[in-house]
Amino acid sequence: MKKAPLVAIPLVLFLLLVVFLFKGLFSDPRELDSQVKDKTLPPFSLPDLMNPDTTYTPEDLKGQVTILNVWGVWCVTCAVEMPYLTQLKNEQGVHIVGLYFDQDLDPDFGTKTLTRVQQEVVEMLSRYGNPYAFNIFDVYRDTSLDLGVTGAPEHFVIDASGIIRMHHIGDINERVWRNKIGPLYEKLRNESLNDLANEVSEAAE
Amino acid sequence: MIDLSLSTHRANLVTRIFAIFILLALHVGGVSAAEDKFTFDSEAQRASFLRLTAELRCPMCQNQNIADSDAMIAHDMRRKVYSLLKQGKSEQEVIDYMKARYGDFVHYQPPVTAATLWLWAGPVLFIFIALLFVIRRRSVTPPEDMAAKLAKADAMLEQEKE
Numbered sequence: 001m002k003k004a005p006l007v008a009i010p011l012v013l014f015l016l017l018v019v020f021l022f023k024g025l026f027s028d029p030r031e032l033d034s035q036v037k038d039k040t041l042p043p044f045s046l047p048d049l050m051n052p053d054t055t056y057t058p059e060d061l062k063g064q065v066t067i068l069n070v071w072g073v074w075c076v077t078c079a080v081e082m083p084y085l086t087q088l089k090n091e092q093g094v095h096i097v098g099l100y101f102d103q104d105l106d107p108d109f110g111t112k113t114l115t116r117v118q119q120e121v122v123e124m125l126s127r128y129g130n131p132y133a134f135n136i137f138d139v140y141r142d143t144s145l146d147l148g149v150t151g152a153p154e155h156f157v158i159d160a161s162g163i164i165r166m167h168h169i170g171d172i173n174e175r176v177w178r179n180k181i182g183p184l185y186e187k188l189r190n191e192s193l194n195d196l197a198n199e200v201s202e203a204a205e
Numbered sequence: 206m207i208d209l210s211l212s213t214h215r216a217n218l219v220t221r222i223f224a225i226f227i228l229l230a231l232h233v234g235g236v237s238a239a240e241d242k243f244t245f246d247s248e249a250q251r252a253s254f255l256r257l258t259a260e261l262r263c264p265m266c267q268n269q270n271i272a273d274s275d276a277m278i279a280h281d282m283r284r285k286v287y288s289l290l291k292q293g294k295s296e297q298e299v300i301d302y303m304k305a306r307y308g309d310f311v312h313y314q315p316p317v318t319a320a321t322l323w324l325w326a327g328p329v330l331f332i333f334i335a336l337l338f339v340i341r342r343r344s345v346t347p348p349e350d351m352a353a354k355l356a357k358a359d360a361m362l363e364q365e366k367e
Binding site for chain 2: 009033034035036103141142144145146147148149150151
């Protein structure tokens with residue numbers, strides 16, 4: 001009987017290993033700890049994709065809850081999610097802003113012209129729907145790097161005061177919206193509406 | 206005659222294998238030449254760049270460093286490492302810059318934290334426990350009676366002879 005604890009050691013180790021590996025079966029290796037969550041947007045000053053004379057800064061994303069969608073015409077999954085995003089915009093009035101970056105338009109070694117990119121963008125949006133309020137053109141892809149973007153599509157939920165509340169890697173579909181992003185979006189939108197109502201009532205007093 | 210043809214055949218084979226190795230070596234040279242679009246201020250800076258791109262991990266294709274990966278994010282990170290080094294940033298500053306954006310994940314040398322402590326403590330603990338186990342076990346087994354064993358073996362040998 002004295003030996004019992006020692007005999008149990010391999011069994012306990014084995015069980016620990018089983019639990020560890022079993023958890024691994026359901027973990028997503030792409031899931032990274034986002035470094036920008038609960039922080040303000042990194043400073044940027046970037047042109048509009050369609051109208052490069054217009055410049056955007058983080059200030060332009062304040063005032064309402066925004067979903068910042070990182071995408072490009074070369075990204076197949078982006079094309080797949082586009083009709084659903086358009087539906088979200090049309091049916092629920094979700095405010096979606098594009099952060100566009102192009103693979104082939106390398107600013108230093110580029111082979112494509114901006115006009116060509118714009119043309120491709122227009123074609124793609126007319127085919128799959130246009131969910132975007134506007135598109136910010138991340139020319140040097142610096143802002144993507146600052147945001148910890150690993151590819152496309154990726155999404156950032158940004159609250160009305162400009163703070164990033166969620167970083168979602170991968171596409172948005174009905175399931176993801178219902179389980180992950182939708183509830184947060186609704187909550188943030190209600191908060192911002194309440195704040196607005198409070199401000200209005202304070203101003204009235 | 207036969208002998209001769211065999212040896213030429215073998216020589217042929219050796220030349221061929223040699224040629225393949227040379228081609229491989231050339232190919233590897235070609236790949237690393239892809240980095241040559243970067244020009245460095247000094248050899249030390251070039252060494253820093255090579256060290257950093259080997260040490261930083263691509264967030265997209267997870268088990269490659271950014272020197273190996275051809276993902277766009279790896280291209281961008283290489284470009285960023287280069288421009289940061291050009292600005293006179295130290296290697297540690299570049300690593301911190303990447304960590305601030307992609308987390309500890311991005312560096313192939315994990316920091317010691319409560320969660321990663323086990324990477325170092327685990328093996329040591331394992332050896333310690335195993336040693337303890339072996340020592341306890343040895344002390345439990347009674348000393349073997351060699352004389353009795355030899356006698357038994359002798360008896361068996363005798364039996365075999367008969």
